[in-house]
Amino acid sequence: MARDAFYQxxxxALIKDGWKITSDPLTxxxxxxxxxQIDLAADNAIAAERDNDKIAV
Structure with a gap:
């Protein structure tokens, strides 16, 4: 998969903000x-009593 200039x-930035990369790439x-195929998938717990938010970038 070709990565553009902004990938890294x-x-x-996602890692620094507390997101955990779960797929690289997500198929x-x-x-x-x-x-x-999406470049990255990540998740981040909002709070212990809530579901996880998920994003695909």
């Missing part, structure tokens, strides 16, 4: 022949 800066199967 975005990844570093989402649409069908048996079609798959989408």
């Amino acid at each position: 800066q975005v990844k570093n 989402i199967p649409i069908s048996e022949t079609i798959k989408v």
Whole structure:
């Protein structure tokens, strides 16, 4: 997967902000022949009693 000039800066900013990188890249199967790849997936707990927020960048 080709990475653009901002990839590492975005990844570093997410980590610095407390996000945990969970996939690099995140692959989402649409069908048996079609798959989408997203550069990064990350999650960050908002509070112990709440669900985790998740993002894909």
